[in-house]
Amino acid sequence: MIKDYRFPAGFLWGSSTSGPQSEGIEAGDGKGMSNWDYWYSIEPERFHGQIGPEQTSTFYKNFAQDVDLLVETGHTVFRTSIQWSRLIPQGRGEINQPAVNFYRQVFQAIRERGIQLYVNLYHFDLPYALQEEGGWESKEIVWAYEAYARTCFQLFDDLVDRWITFNEPIVPVECGYLGTCHYPAKVDAKAAVAVAYHTQLASALAVQACHAHNPDKKIAIVLNLTPAYAKSQDPADQKAARIAELFQTRSFLDPSLQGSYPDELLDLLEEYGLQPQVTDEELEVIARNTVDFLGVNYYQPLRVQAPSLTYQEGDQLLPDHFFAPYDLPGKKINPHRGWEIYEQGLYDIALNLRDNYGNPEWLVTENGMGVEGEETFRDQGRIQDDYRIDFIKGHLKELHRGIEAGSNCKGYMMWTFIDCWSWLNAYKNRYGFVELDYESQERRLKKSGLWFKDVSRRNGFLEEE
Ligand code: BG6
Numbered sequence: 001m002i003k004d005y006r007f008p009a010g011f012l013w014g015s016s017t018s019g020p021q022s023e024g025i026e027a028g029d030g031k032g033m034s035n036w037d038y039w040y041s042i043e044p045e046r047f048h049g050q051i052g053p054e055q056t057s058t059f060y061k062n063f064a065q066d067v068d069l070l071v072e073t074g075h076t077v078f079r080t081s082i083q084w085s086r087l088i089p090q091g092r093g094e095i096n097q098p099a100v101n102f103y104r105q106v107f108q109a110i111r112e113r114g115i116q117l118y119v120n121l122y123h124f125d126l127p128y129a130l131q132e133e134g135g136w137e138s139k140e141i142v143w144a145y146e147a148y149a150r151t152c153f154q155l156f157d158d159l160v161d162r163w164i165t166f167n168e169p170i171v172p173v174e175c176g177y178l179g180t181c182h183y184p185a186k187v188d189a190k191a192a193v194a195v196a197y198h199t200q201l202a203s204a205l206a207v208q209a210c211h212a213h214n215p216d217k218k219i220a221i222v223l224n225l226t227p228a229y230a231k232s233q234d235p236a237d238q239k240a241a242r243i244a245e246l247f248q249t250r251s252f253l254d255p256s257l258q259g260s261y262p263d264e265l266l267d268l269l270e271e272y273g274l275q276p277q278v279t280d281e282e283l284e285v286i287a288r289n290t291v292d293f294l295g296v297n298y299y300q301p302l303r304v305q306a307p308s309l310t311y312q313e314g315d316q317l318l319p320d321h322f323f324a325p326y327d328l329p330g331k332k333i334n335p336h337r338g339w340e341i342y343e344q345g346l347y348d349i350a351l352n353l354r355d356n357y358g359n360p361e362w363l364v365t366e367n368g369m370g371v372e373g374e375e376t377f378r379d380q381g382r383i384q385d386d387y388r389i390d391f392i393k394g395h396l397k398e399l400h401r402g403i404e405a406g407s408n409c410k411g412y413m414m415w416t417f418i419d420c421w422s423w424l425n426a427y428k429n430r431y432g433f434v435e436l437d438y439e440s441q442e443r444r445l446k447k448s449g450l451w452f453k454d455v456s457r458r459n460g461f462l463e464e465e
Helices: 035-042 059-072 097-112 128-132 140-159 170-177 189-213 235-258 263-271 280-288 344-356 386-404 447-458
Strands: 002-006 012-016 077-081 116-120 162-167 218-224 228-230 293-297 302-305 362-366 409-415 434-436 443-445 460-464
Touching: 002 386, 012 116, 012 362, 012 447, 035 128, 059 097, 059 443, 059 447, 077 162, 077 409, 097 116, 097 140, 116 140, 140 162, 140 189, 162 189, 162 293, 170 189, 170 218, 170 235, 189 218, 189 235, 189 280, 218 235, 218 362, 228 235, 235 263, 235 293, 235 302, 293 344, 344 386, 386 409, 386 447, 386 460, 443 447, 447 460
Parallel strands: 012 077, 012 409, 077 116, 116 162, 162 218, 218 293, 228 302, 293 362, 362 409
Antiparallel strands: 002 460, 434 443
16 A cells, blocks of 8 residues: 655755854854864864864855755755854954855855745854853853844844754753763763753743844744653653653753743752752743744654662762663664664654643754765765665654644754764764765765655655555
């Protein structure tokens, strides 16, 4: 039997990227140093192949050609981000005029092609000058971000369909303050909580500023909603999953959508002496400025079990004191990235939003498969990435099921339209619909790019089942 996976009228099809992963740095472009630029300058060996953030997929130079490729791959929506350090090199104060020209040209080119444009203000990239002042650990950065957001609304709002405050704000918290794969790579739970709280406050202030600038404009936050699945029904495993979800998902989901933090999370912070410094006015700002819609990035589920580590007074507090990873036997996996593939997670997210968060409008803003050595799949000049098509189809089927069950999802954006630079992994894993020949900078459509164009045109796909 052939099943028609057709999506609701007006469903958006596209992809996401970020400024720091796609633009690159050109001589004379006036860009300031970001936390990533700085980190690479002092520890290049941390970056795969020692390829740093200045050598990304050269969108700064080649955006006109890349916008053509968006059309060729059927995009009706596209998300990118402004680099704060490009627009305001020192984080505060002077605006870099070439950056204004660049972003206006890019945004105009995208809009002229009839593609909806979603612009994110922050994708893990802080101007280094602000990092030196303490980065997100310092509340001062919140006001600097608010001023930056206001500047963006003033300069670009006429060209942007929808705004986004932050991409995956829990990631810099986890990786930069509880782990070591983002700068400043220190492990300090109290600092991690302060960073998370300041980011949430900054997000709410950007929502407020966006609406003050243009009451009709919609603004979201993008969260990586990795549902936490417990190893078993054992109460200790169940508790571990609940706490994992509190830390990793609900810490931003609840305040962003509902305007307040879960009581259980606040109790835990108090129990371990981790509360950030908050004022009633700030909590009021968070309460009053929830987002208009949500972006959801979904790559993998989080499988957890009861922790094996017990916290003792004086220990460095870690997530491992609350939950331990659980390696599900026989799980489906993308071996290149080491991430489990669990399509049903998207359905579970859809229903969680429907049932527990008042069924907000949302879009999938990232989902994708990074593969190493893709050139081995080249046949007759084209990378035959059937694995990527299967990956996307599998997730779209679950998304379709969630939408049929009433969840309010309005679009699907893949990560990413062209192979791009990936933080510490640089170009190891390729994610694009379009192949980037790193040496020659030549761009070539992959099979998935052609397939996606067809999906976008027919607003879904047919599948023999
Ligand atoms: C998302 C990020 O979490 O995952 C992207 O928003 C990132 O910036 C993507 O590139 C894929 O992860 P990675 O680490 O393989 O690049």
